[in-house]
């Protein structure tokens with residue numbers, strides 16, 4: 001079984017509907033380590049050594065977050081800037097993450113229909129997540145198809161519960 005690290009990056013998980021429910025479901029899974037970055041680093045002082053050690057210990061890395069301004073909440077960007085160092089994650093000798101898998105899991109406020117040419121967000125999620133895909137290419141991880149729930153703001157409890165089950169199943173077995 002792949003050892004899976006799930007980085008949950010939500011600045012207000014307590015008031016979240018989707019990401020909180022996803023967190024509850026993913027925390028039940030065997031072989032999964034969950035780290036809530038805003039709880040760990042409320043002062044944004046990231047423990048780089050600890051984060052790198054966690055990455056080394058796992059085979060599949062999941063970044064779970066609500067889509068904010070067509071990207072992630074800012075702490076995940078800071079995490080990338082600090083943890084994915086030259087000579088460690090890329091560049092000469094920077095092969096520590098080679099062969100691992102990267103999976104992006106997001107909730108969007110906008111409905112699915114808005115994320116396409118002509119829709120009010122105009123671009124698809126695949127297009128908007130290109131920086132994550134490019135990062136994955138650079139650090140030598142295999143980029144898995146992202147998991148998305150659209151229309152998160154209006155989703156019913158039943159829809160969110162179902163998405164949490166689907167999410168956990170996908171994280172454990174993304175080869176479906």
Ligand SMILES: Cc1cc2nc3c(=O)[nH]c(=O)nc-3n(C[C@H](O)[C@H](O)[C@H](O)COP(=O)(O)O)c2cc1C
Pocket residue numbers: 010015016017018019020065066067068069070071107108109110111152153
């Ligand atoms: C600062 C901010 C930026 C947001 N940007 C977007 C966005 O670019 N696209 C989108 O579809 N939803 C956007 N949303 C809506 C969130 O994605 C949505 O509230 C979230 O996915 C709901 O998940 P939660 O219940 O776990 O909080 C934004 C929300 C906030 C607070």
